[in-house]
Amino acid sequence: MNPILIVGALLGLLAVAFGALAEHLLLPGLEEAAIRRIDVAMDFHRFGALVVTAIGLVLPAVETSTRHRPLRWAGGLLAAGTVLFSFTICLTAVSGIALPGPLTPLGGLLQLVGWMALIWVGWHSQRLSPARKLA
16 A cells, blocks of 8 residues: 555545535635635645655655655655645635634645655665666
């Protein structure tokens, strides 16, 4: 089982479902500012779904590598950040009620840390040139 891939695919599914729901049921009755917030949240949701899915697809290929654990952390952080950030923005835009606590900024912070974990994985990757592979 690949939980990161499952979560990424679920985020993608929810992005499509919520996008359709928003377009057909929610947006016609909302103010322009709320629509802009939902658009921003959906952009982050779609990007998060894509990157978490990509990480889930790559994980099996690096299972024996030292990059496996930080890559898994990156996927988990990006998934959690996407959920907190995007869903709290949408809930606030639709309901007009600000959620208690710093959930949206926490989601953004988790996304940033997830991207930093990906940078770390990339920085520490060992790339072998074709000449080194033959030696």
